[in-house]
Structure formats: structure tokens, C-alpha cells
Amino acid sequence: MFLIKPFGIIAGSLSFAKYAVAPFYTGSCVLVVATINMLNVRFTMATQVVFMVAKFVGLLIIVIGGIASLVQGNYGSLCSLESAFADTKLGISTVGMALYQCLWSYSGWYNINNVTEEVKRPEVNLPRALMIAVPMVTILYLLVNVSYLVVMTTTEMISSSAVAVTWGNKVLGGWGWVMSVAAALSAFGSLNGSFFSGGRVCYVAAREGHMPDILAMAHMHRRTPSPALIFNTIISLIVLIPGDFQAIVNFFRYSA
Template identity: 60%
Template sequence: MDDKQQKLSLKREVGLMGAVSLIGGTMIGSGIFMSPQTVISTIGSPGASLMVWACSGLLVIMVSFCYAELGTVIKESGGEYIYILRTSGPVVAFMLVFSSVLFVRPAGVAGIALSFAQYVVTPFYDECPPPVLLVKFVAAAAIITLAIINCLNVRFSMSVQVFFMVAKVVALTVIIIGGVVMLIRGQKESFEDAFENTNVGINPIGIAFYQGLSIGLAFYQGLWSFDGWNTLSWYNLNYVTEELKRPEVNLPRALLIAISLVTGLYLLVNVSYLTVMTPKELMSSNAVAVTWGNKVLGSWGWIMSVAAALSAFGSLNGTFFSGGRVCFVAAREGHMPDILSMAHIHRLTPSPALIFTTVVSLVVLIPGDFQSIVNYFSFTAWFFYGITLSGLIYLKIKKPELPRPYSVPIILPILVLIVAIFLVLAPIIDEPQIEYLYVALFILSGAIIYVPLIHFKLCPGLLTKVTVFLQLFLEVAPAEKNL
């Protein structure tokens, strides 16, 4: 019997509802409790804000379909990194991993931690915004606590995810039911002239990029709430399809159903917010679920703060759980230090990658605030989403012979690529800000660093000595690919 015959195959036990739960549960996080006030304040009107949420869901459905095809053509774990590596080459792939490891992933951790801290602290400051220093201190404490938990025992960190999932579902259900009750009672003031004061119009050269900053930043905040739609690609869609019944049919169905349900849920929650609060109250709220709870539940309003905090904490925990994946895959390909692909010899946790992500997240947390972190996170993420989609277009044109259990019409990645270009360029063209230049230079600096450190492998002796020291100090060793 040869090696291939000896290998066990995974049993196809995951049905359509199991896949829907996996995708939807990953997406629902802290964003719906933090982004609504920023979306409406940026776009200017209730009606336009609801359109942003609906269009964000539609965009995520389209791009997820494109990723589903990529995942069946390039059957390796690593998500955007491996897709770009196989289609655009090692230099662009290194730019992605450089940006992800040093900014995108830590920024995601910092942003979720700030939303958690905001909901923990806000109930104690009814009349004024909570001190920024206190919020950041609580956020840092949450990051460090979860880093320790995930370094010590990943299984324990995952065992509590069910509790956090229940908390977020209960919180959103209460908000929706409360909004329905208020609508039945006739509280519809926010929806009269719903598109008044919208920050969109026509300029002398057409609608392109007019008020692009407003549209772009509104979508940045809305799309942040859908973050996690691409988590499956980091865990290798091929692994998922091995356990999924009829994957060529159920995978696109699961993506469509899950993202549509989340989009509908987000729309209902926003309708509830706008039913209970005026647009002005919503824009000025520091923690929208707390404000909603105080107006609807009265003395029991603190329950919403607890539920939103638990939801954010669960999202943060899930982010830590998957945080070592990008470091691990990049280190395996030789694009990051070997130490980041190692695991603790006893606990079998990717502690070097988790420690590294924790340190960088705390650095990002120091100067950042929630809105700026989300904006720069989204700017960088959609820059690389665009490159990934261009890779899919290249494969469809140049290599149509590759086997594709699932395929999308070529017009779909082209449309999403156009939207990605708009999302990257709109804020810059409409109202240039020096911070976006810094982010762009940071992304491009990855190509400069690649030449001496990766291509020519300068300072290998020093890296070897540091790796050996950290291996002994952290008690880690090289890990298998399926870590």
C-alpha cells in the first residue's frame, strides 16, 4: 500500500447549515456596535447609511465568490498571501505579509480591543466621554490577557467562544426586537426625509469621486463590520471543501446565505438604532448600544454594555486564535524569520507569532483611535484585495485549463476590482491626507526590504543566532504545516 493510500481522508460531515454557521459566526463581531455612528456621520443621512450597509454586504458577497474560485484553483493555506505569491510573485507577496504582520493584523487587534474597552468604560461616564488614556489602558489589558490565554492553551480559548457567540446574538436580537416594538408604536421620525443632508452629489466633471472621502470612509467603517469573510481562505478552503458535502454547490450557497443573513441582521440593527435615536443622537454617541439600552431598557441599559463588551472580547479572542496563521505561512515560505513558524514544545501553541502580534498591536494602540485605525486598516486591506482579484483575472485569461470545481464569470472580479480601486483612491483624491501617504510608503517599503533581507539573504548569521536564542528561551520548535 503506497503513502497516498495510507493517508486518511476527512469525512464529509459538514452540511450547508454548518458552513453557514461557520462563516456567519466569524463575521459578526464588534463592528456593528462601533461603526454605525461613524457611517451615518460620514455619509450624512439615515437613508444613505442604510444603503452603505446594504452595498457593503453585496460587495462582500461578490468578493467572497471570487475568493471561493481562487481557493479551489490554488489549494494551499495562506489566503491573500498565497494567492498573490502564486500569481504576482514573491516581491508583491512579501509586501502583503510585511504590511499584514506589522500593521493590518495588529491594527485589527487594536481596533477590536478599543471597541471592547469603550463598552467596558462608557457606563461609568454618563455625562461625558471616557478618558482616552483609560480606554487605551483597558484595551491594552485585554490584549495582554488574551495573548497569555492563547499562548498557554488554545483549546481553552476556543471553548469559551460559544459563550461569546451567544452574547453577541442575544444582544443583536434584543436590539432588533426593541426597534420593532418602537416602530409599531409609530416612532419613525428618523426615516422622514431619510436622504436629506446626504454627502453625495454631482460636480462639474460628473459624479466620480465627488465627496469620495465621505463615501470611501463610510464604506471603510461598514466593511470593517463584515471583516472575517475571508477567514476561511487563511485556513485553506481546500480543507473546508474536504469536509463539506457537495462543496461545488454548498460552498457558494453557504457564502450567499451567511453573508446575506449578516447583512440583513446589520440592516435591522441599524433601523433599530435610528428608530430609538435621532441621527444627531446616534452621531454623538460614544457607544451606540449603551445609548440605545439607556433609552429602551432604562435602568437595565447596562445589559447592552455587557453584551457588546462580551461580543467584542469574543471577536478579539478569535482574532488572536487566527493571528499566527499569516506569520506561520510567510515564515514557512521564507518571507519571515523562522522563529514565527514555531510552536511551544509542550503546549503546541504558536507562541512566538502571538507574542510578536501582541507587541506590535500594543505599539499601534498607543497613537491610534478607533476611526483612524479602521480607515488605515481598510485602505491597506482593499489595496491587497485589488491585487488578489487581479490575480484571479490573470488566471482566468492566461490559465483557463486549470481545474476549477467552482467558477465565477470574469465580469465579477473585474467589477470588484474597480470598486477596490475606488475605495483606495477616493479618500486620497477627494481630500488628500498625509497619513495615507505614510501608509502607502509603508506598503511600498516592503519591496525595498525584500531585496537585501529575502532575495540576497543578508545577515543570515545574526538571524540564526537570534532564532536559536529565542527557541531556547521560549521553548519552541518548528511546527507542522497544519498548525
């Protein structure tokens, strides 16, 4: 409640701001998501579905673009795919660091565990969601990275602050902005999901007597845990004060 969820929320907020609302105050993104979550559960879920589809479509564009580039074979950086692991060292420490660096990318699955109470037939749908989502994410991310290596050199990938946007500019040309929009939608969807589950953790903790009773209250008509969501918002905005994305992500990984 004080570390993992707030840090995840702000990391997602900063990611969204980088692509979509950089000229504005980043905190406004957090307040928008908080308002959505407090107004209506069904609308929150509908929002999540829409942004999940947008994320999936964005990843498919990258995968299909990489396959097309590979078939055409007209990019000078095709050698990057063949030498992607050149000069790397295999060892416990290096493999551990690689897992650490991509931990957050694969950690979204645990959000559903935090909302099991609100899942219909959790004994069926929870295992089903995990068995479908984790392999799908693994396969998609693998294909996306292959697409990156087909189009970009390793140096370009390392130096780029937004790899998907750099990829889009090289492959899509004038339509490169599509990847910026897709990345922003993806970040917003992740932020919304983290906020939704984070409020439930706080709500149940209060109900079990681990937090003040007021956080276990829910809106009579909207059926949303508004006090818990407001508490999450306050903690998240406090975490936002430093505004250092890299430090927040590293601390989030360490805490997780």
C-alpha cells in the same frame, strides 16, 4: 502581519476597553487574549463560540426592541426612519465613502481564510461559512440600523460615542447597561478571532521562508504557534502606544 492584523487587534482592544475596562491599562486586554490563544486551541475556539453567541443575542435584542417600538409607535422620532436618507446625494464618491465607512464591519469573514489549514473539510465548510455568515451579517446590521432610526434621531446617532448604549438607555431604561455588556463581549469576540487568525498568517509566512524560522515553531504539547502569537502581541502593543482609536480604524480600513 505588520499592519492589518496588529491594527485590527488594537482597534478591537480599544473598543472593548471603552465599554469594559476603561479605568485600566488597555494593553492588559491584548495580553489576556494572547494568553488564551497560546494555552489551548480548543479553549480559544470555545471562547470564540461563546462570544459570538453573546454578540448575536445582543443584536437580536436591538432588532426585537426596534420592532416593538415600531409596533407601539410611541416614539417621537419615528420620522427618522422615514427621512433617514433625506438631503443625501447619490454619487460615486458618496457611495464609495459609505462603503469605506462600513468596510470593517463586514470584513470579519476573511479570518476563516487565514486558518483554512485547521478547518475540517475546507472545500465544504469554507463556502458554507461564507454563504451563511455574510448574508446573516448584512440582514442583521440592516435591521439593527432600522431599530436605531426608529428609536433615535439622526442627530442623536451622530453625537453618540456608543450608539448601542444610547439605544439601550432609551428603550431598556434601567436595563440599558445590558447593551454596554453586549458591546464589550462583541468587541472581545472580534479581538479573539483576529488574534487567532493573525498568528496563523505569521506562522505560515515563516514556514514558507518569508519570516525568521523561529516564528514557524509550535508548542509541542499545546500545538499552538506560540512564537508567532508572541510576535503579534509585541507588534500590537507597539501600535497601541498612540492610543488614537479613530486614526487606527481609518488606517486599518485604508490598509485593508
